[in-house]
């Protein structure tokens with residue numbers, strides 16, 4: 001008993017989710033006031049929004065589900081093949097909610113003031129929360145409420161990216177890395193104590209659509225993180241399908257065509273782009289290399305590299321990927337790990 005108390009205290013000390021300061025915001029003003037201005041904007045680029053739809057379209061397997069879109073705006077991102085019997089939106093801006101075509105009804109309620117959800121126990125099959133979890137000042141209470149209004153076995157799907165209204169995001173979110181934000185959301189699920197094991201899906205490193213207004217600032221599409229779990233207590237567990245997002249998009253193809261062609265003759269076996277000559281680091285503490293130069297595929301849209309973010313996260317719980325490397329000495333291709341898209345690029349040797 002004493003031991004359990006001790007370990008709880010330790011985890012309470014270590015995790016920011018137990019620190020009241022984590023929930024401070026730059027703008028502590030009334031949320032209803034902040035959201036009283038309607039924002040008919042896309043919160044993500046079109047490829048990322050497409051990914052959000054595909055995630056929802058894959059995971060929602062209930063026939064004619066009752067869906068709650070928690071913190072809803074003017075778009076619920078529910079793909080056309082899903083035929084819900086009811087979609088209720090809960091948010092703060094009436095004009096946005098009224099123009100949301102997916103909704104059968106809506107409720108205006110500030111869940112930071114009062115986290116109680118105005119719905120009966122076990123009413124919904126699915127609760128969606130898209131690009132909004134960062135604004136919750138009482139997330140554990142809200143996650144508990146989501147558990148209450150979900151049927152046993154029902155799905156709670158939280159999707160987020162790296163964009164936000166910083167003045168309204170909680171401090172813990174603003175100060176966290178993207179990896180840490182996954183852990184934060186997983187802790188909300190765990191702490192609500194009403195959900196089974198959480199699963200994580202990441203889409204990162206895909207090309208930003210060439211017609212996107214931010215294309216000059218960032219060539220990558222907005223990352224999409226999906227954390228989801230089912231409410232405990234279902235007599236039978238259904239296996240939800242694995243999320244598979246195709247990465248061979250037209251945009252990628254366009255980007256490749258305009259990519260600077262290097263004079264190299266070695267092409268990547270995964271994307272067919274020329275590999276770049278790369279000088280191995282001259283660092284005695286680093287791994288030893290059996291040649292002074294390697295060839296690496298630095299195509300940021302190479303499917304091998306794009307797919308790697310998710311596979312590596314599943315295996316290592318870290319945001320990293322790998323690029324395809326060719327060793328001219330043994331003439332073998334192998335992966336080389338990279339923690340970010342720009343890693344290793346300083347070693348490229350122009351020929």
Ligand SMILES: C[S@@+](CC[C@H](N)C(=O)[O-])C[C@H]1O[C@@H](n2cnc3c(N)ncnc32)[C@H](O)[C@@H]1O
Nearest residue numbers: 031071072073091092093109110111112130132
């Ligand atoms: C970035 S928008 C996302 C809207 C929508 N979920 C989407 O994916 O497009 C954040 C939404 O959270 C809602 N929201 C923010 N704070 C809220 C609060 N305290 N209570 C209820 N809803 C809130 C706002 O109404 C707003 O529509």
